[in-house]
Amino acid sequence: MPDFRRRPVILTAITLLALFAGSYPARTQTLRAVKERGTLNCGVSQGLLGFSSMDDKNAWTGFDVDICRSVAAAIFGDPDKVTFMPLDAAGRFTALQSNKIDLLSRNSTWTMSRESSLGLIFVGVAFYDGQGFLLRRDTGIDTALQLGGKTVCTQTGTTSELNLLDYFRANDMSLKVLAFGTAEESRKAYDDRTCDVLTSDVSQLYAERLQLAAPDTHVILPEVISKEPLGPAVRQGDDQWFTLVKWTLYSLINAEELGVKSATVDDAVKSANPNIRRLVGTEGEFGEQLGLTKDWAARAVRAVGNYGEIYERNVGTHSRLSIPRGLNALWTQGGIQYAPPVR
Numbered sequence: 001m002p003d004f005r006r007r008p009v010i011l012t013a014i015t016l017l018a019l020f021a022g023s024y025p026a027r028t029q030t031l032r033a034v035k036e037r038g039t040l041n042c043g044v045s046q047g048l049l050g051f052s053s054m055d056d057k058n059a060w061t062g063f064d065v066d067i068c069r070s071v072a073a074a075i076f077g078d079p080d081k082v083t084f085m086p087l088d089a090a091g092r093f094t095a096l097q098s099n100k101i102d103l104l105s106r107n108s109t110w111t112m113s114r115e116s117s118l119g120l121i122f123v124g125v126a127f128y129d130g131q132g133f134l135l136r137r138d139t140g141i142d143t144a145l146q147l148g149g150k151t152v153c154t155q156t157g158t159t160s161e162l163n164l165l166d167y168f169r170a171n172d173m174s175l176k177v178l179a180f181g182t183a184e185e186s187r188k189a190y191d192d193r194t195c196d197v198l199t200s201d202v203s204q205l206y207a208e209r210l211q212l213a214a215p216d217t218h219v220i221l222p223e224v225i226s227k228e229p230l231g232p233a234v235r236q237g238d239d240q241w242f243t244l245v246k247w248t249l250y251s252l253i254n255a256e257e258l259g260v261k262s263a264t265v266d267d268a269v270k271s272a273n274p275n276i277r278r279l280v281g282t283e284g285e286f287g288e289q290l291g292l293t294k295d296w297a298a299r300a301v302r303a304v305g306n307y308g309e310i311y312e313r314n315v316g317t318h319s320r321l322s323i324p325r326g327l328n329a330l331w332t333q334g335g336i337q338y339a340p341p342v343r
């Protein structure tokens with residue numbers, strides 16, 4: 001006689017099995033979808049000089065944009081196979097959660113709650129940043145500790161908004177906060193003196209300052225009040241995609257360390273150095289293990305350059321922003337950019 005009491009147990013087991021079988025492909029679905037679509041959907045900011053903005057030919061350009069392009073080049077051999085989706089701070093994570101984008105590369109800070117409660121995962125740190133304050137030089141203020149009572153502009157849905165309150169509370173200072181939906185709105189409010197101070201990641205303050213009428217009349221105060229490790233993020237649950245994006249970023253950093261540049265990738269293929277050989281695919285099957293071809297990293301570096309080239313071109317000494325490398329120098333050069341080895 002059948003034991004009906006065991007039925008619920010069996011049914012639960014079957015349901016769990018079906019769920020497991022059904023969810024397994026999720027672990028590899030992003031790369032497949034990107035390949036089928038023929039383009040990478042990449043979320044970027046709406047217009048942040050040096051990081052993601054449109055150039056005079058209406059092409060997306062910048063540091064964050066180049067991260068998107070490097071992934072497209074690793075997959076397709078073509079850095080233009082990217083559909084850029086400009087997103088504001090408040091909408092960027094939902095765009096990733098709802099599959100609108102495959103990758104978020106938008107000056108986003110890696111924090112615990114963005115992973116523990118939003119279902120996202122950061123692949124690494126592309127840019128070590130921190131929060132700062134911008135204000136008019138003629139105020140004569142030279143330390144953030146003199147900002148008590150000021151009106152400060154910031155952007156909603158950002159870590160900047162949260163750190164700002166922490167900093168003023170910790171230093172027992174009052175303030176008035178004006179939080180806007182976009183960077184442009186905050187900048188305008190600062191420009192027309194609705195607020196006295198603009199706060200954001202320091203890299204963004206460099207960018208915003210260039211958009212003001214007389215950039216030299218504004219200063220960035222020396223205090224950096226937070227850690228803002230900015231990096232690309234993906235959805236949790238697709239380990240193959242996470243690994244692919246993470247190692248594409250690391251390949252750019254490793255390429256700089258190994259002296260492999262956009263213009264020298266073809267020579268690197270002939271190198272006798274085993275580290276270079278593994279990076280560019282002359283030795284090993286690292287690309288295949290990612291679901292790509294052996295020259296995945298060579299394609300990425302050929303298309304956008306190594307990490308140092310990307311940095312200098314967009315935000316460093318070869319750019320209008322001219323942000324010193326600082327923490328973003330390689331660990332071998334006094335910074336903390338350090339990529340695990342390709343091996």
Ligand SMILES: N[C@@H](CCC(=O)N[C@@H](CS)C(=O)NCC(=O)O)C(=O)O
Nearest residue numbers: 045046047089107108109158159183
């Ligand atoms: N890194 C911070 C701040 C990111 C952020 O969105 N900052 C604004 C303030 S300037 C911005 O870059 N906006 C660019 C845009 O709206 O296009 C975070 O992840 O919350």
